[in-house]
Amino acid sequence: MNDPTASFQATSAVSARAAQLASIPSFQRVDAYITQADVRRQGQADICDFTFGNPHQMPPDRYVDTLRDALTPRNDQWFAYKTNGAGAREAAAESLQRLLDVPFRAEDIYLTTGGFAAIALALKTVADPGDEVVYSLPPWFLYEPLILEAGLVPVKVKANMATFDLDLDAIGAAITERTRVVIVNSPNNPTGRIYSAELLLRLAELLEAASARIGRRIYLVSDEAYNRIVFDGLRFHSPVEFYAHTLLAYSYGKTHLSPGQRVGYLALPPTLPDRAAMRPAITGLQVAMGWVYPNALLQHALPELEQFSINVGQLQRRRDRLVDALGGMGYRLQPPEGTFYLYVTSPVPDDEAFTESLARRDVFVFPGVLFETPGFFRISLTANEDMIERSLPAFQAAIKESSA
Ligand code: PMP
Numbered sequence: 503m504n505d506p507t508a509s510f511q512a513t514s515a516v517s518a519r520a521a522q523l524a525s526i527p528s529f530q531r532v533d534a535y536i537t538q539a540d541v542r543r544q545g546q547a548d549i550c551d552f553t554f555g556n557p558h559q560m561p562p563d564r565y566v567d568t569l570r571d572a573l574t575p576r577n578d579q580w581f582a583y584k585t586n587g588a589g590a591r592e593a594a595a596e597s598l599q600r601l602l603d604v605p606f607r608a609e610d611i612y613l614t615t616g617g618f619a620a621i622a623l624a625l626k627t628v629a630d631p632g633d634e635v636v637y638s639l640p641p642w643f644l645y646e647p648l649i650l651e652a653g654l655v656p657v658k659v660k661a662n663m664a665t666f667d668l669d670l671d672a673i674g675a676a677i678t679e680r681t682r683v684v685i686v687n688s689p690n691n692p693t694g695r696i697y698s699a700e701l702l703l704r705l706a707e708l709l710e711a712a713s714a715r716i717g718r719r720i721y722l723v724s725d726e727a728y729n730r731i732v733f734d735g736l737r738f739h740s741p742v743e744f745y746a747h748t749l750l751a752y753s754y755g756k757t758h759l760s761p762g763q764r765v766g767y768l769a770l771p772p773t774l775p776d777r778a779a780m781r782p783a784i785t786g787l788q789v790a791m792g793w794v795y796p797n798a799l800l801q802h803a804l805p806e807l808e809q810f811s812i813n814v815g816q817l818q819r820r821r822d823r824l825v826d827a828l829g830g831m832g833y834r835l836q837p838p839e840g841t842f843y844l845y846v847t848s849p850v851p852d853d854e855a856f857t858e859s860l861a862r863r864d865v866f867v868f869p870g871v872l873f874e875t876p877g878f879f880r881i882s883l884t885a886n887e888d889m890i891e892r893s894l895p896a897f898q899a900a901i902k903e904s905s906a
Contacts, residue, residue: 617753694838
């Protein structure tokens with residue numbers, strides 16, 4: 503048996519795991535950028551904040567009314583401990599079935615405090631410490647801490663940066679006997695790419711063959727936080743349609759642009775052969791991970807929350823405005839097919855220097871280094887129209903300066 507206290511140092515107040523997490527470079531950088539934006543924000547209501555996918559306008563009345571209604575108790579158990587509430591599970595399963603045309607069952611929906619916990623739960627359900635988790639760069643920058651916190655080993659492969667598609671050869675080459683999970687994020691943060699059915703089918707074939715080769719099942723964790731944030735009437739395809747050994751993580755924080763209200767789920771598709779064994783394991787983990795169930799209020803609200811979303815058309819118009827305006831100025835970019843983000847090629851290789859030149863003009867974006875792909879920067883489309891219009895002269899001046 504490993505001695506759990508072996509790495510404890512009497513001189514340090516901080517556990518080895520916590521110290522490891524705190525030292526992740528992209529994690530530290532995000533923290534530094536938050537601080538920077540916060541400092542400059544003080545006393546300056548007019549900055550253009552394109553950093554996080556946060557709301558910059560008042561929430562829709564329907565969202566507020568839904569929460570207000572859910573707050574009114576109907577019985578004396580209204581605010582009692584809640585686990586995987588039946589009504590919420592049922593509503594989520596039906597909605598997922600409508601979206602993906604896959605007959606999800608209510609008992610296979612595990613309600614969580616957002617996408618973060620759903621991903622952590624998926625990882626801990628199938629992987630043991632030391633197992634490897636493969637994912638593509640540029641990634642959502644918080645996969646790494648979730649993987650490390652679970653005692654797992656991140657294995658990063660670069661996406662095809664010309665198309666923003668998965669590089670299947672690179673994924674295949676990264677698989678070892680320790681590989682247990684491949685994380686796939688479509689629609690993708692930060693690239694906005696939606697992977698095609700054909701690509702997902704080829705990925706499924708690759709994982710099937712690789713699992714047979716290593717003699718151990720590789721699971722796919724599908725991070726679908728943005729599966730309702732899709733533009734141009736495109737059809738989103740989930741990996742669950744192609745690979746039975748997929749666990750699906752979802753967050754309502756994107757659909758309602760309300761990330762401070764923590765609710766999401768982990769869903770197991772009806773095709774997943776090991777569901778029966780996973781059920782008690784997952785519910786055990788939900789408790790042991792610190793009761794990662796959504797608050798009672800959000801569980802009561804969930805059936806109604808399933809009936810609507812933010813105005814995706816408005817988000818698409820903001821995308822169009824920025825894509826046209828920045829393209830016209832000479833920025834190189836691929837219009838995102840979904841999500842909140844636009845991933846733009848930095849006019850100069852040093853993306854941090856370029857984002858700094860925008861910051862000097864009170865326009866805040868995230869540099870590609872945060873997503874482990876220098877040479878790009880990310881713009882969040884959740885900024886309001888006023889910010890977008892005010893930012894355009896700054897984008898123009900910054901690209902002009904870079905070529906001077
Ligand atoms: N996955 C991706 C790709 C994300 O962008 C985010 C949030 N930025 C999450 C998961 C987590 O979502 P939540 O904060 O709603 O838990």
